[in-house]
Amino acid sequence: MNIKQVTRVYFSPTDNTRTVVELIAGQLPFRQEKLDLTDAGQRPEYHFLENEAVIVGVPVYGGRVPATAFERLKKLHGRQTAAVLVVTYGNRAYEDALLELKLILQRQGFCPMAAAAVPAEHNIVRSIAAGRPDKSDRKRLRHFAKDLGRRFWELPGNYRIGDLQVPGHRPFKKFHGVPLKIKVGSSCKNCGTCIRKCPVQAISRTDPRVTDTERCIACMRCIKQCPSGTRKINKLVLLAVAQKLKKLCKERKEAEFFI
Ligand SMILES: Cc1cc2nc3c(=O)[nH]c(=O)nc-3n(C[C@H](O)[C@H](O)[C@H](O)COP(=O)(O)O)c2cc1C
Known part of the structure; x- marks a missing residue:
């Protein structure tokens, strides 16, 4: 496939997801564009062609794609455009988020061809996975990106990207928000x-x-x-959340790649 341009697309309130998407995109030898879906405001519809690729990143909220990101991703329209999916999560779990992101993008006309679930600093309890993505994560992300680069070059013109398999279950886990004031x-x-x-x-x-x-x-x-x-x-609320999460996040989770 003759990829002409890669667009980095992300919803990233505290920048972890943006960082990971940029680490991956930075290794790819194609012209690059950026589409930041984080800020509020009106947006047009965005159309992508067959000879483009997108790297789409969102954080995991309660094992799901954040509802706000979901709404904004509906503005994207692909034409069998290759998509690389990225979720970042705070070392607890990403559960259905990758599968949900895959289905959203497929519905919008994209062909998911690779995916990554990447632990990053937990943005509520910042001592969890603090400093991640760290040196070792960055090295693995670079390897993934290089594989990806080869894939983009090697794909012949008439190749239909196969059905990417990622973890997740339907019906999706329910998420009603985190009641933090x-x-x-x-x-x-x-x-x-x-x-x-x-x-x-x-x-x-x-x-x-x-x-x-x-x-x-x-x-x-x-x-x-x-x-x-x-x-x-509120300090007490944060302490209670931290107690609960620390048990669930004790073990270091490693980034997972699907290609
Ligand atoms: C409302 C909310 C829900 C979250 N839910 C999860 C979760 O289910 N699993 C997890 O491991 N981390 C969870 N996190 C942590 C974030 O997914 C993680 O810190 C992410 O990297 C933040 O990305 P960003 O910096 O791009 O905003 C949650 C964070 C918030 C704010």
């Missing part, structure tokens, strides 16, 4: 960064102390982006 400390300078960066416009335009809890997806972006570090999860 963000607290705003007195050092908030009202700079507006959180308001601008919230992927779902859950923060009041006039008062960053007010968050619409119905809209908030607890993606941790406002906490990560806050320049004065004043946005936080």
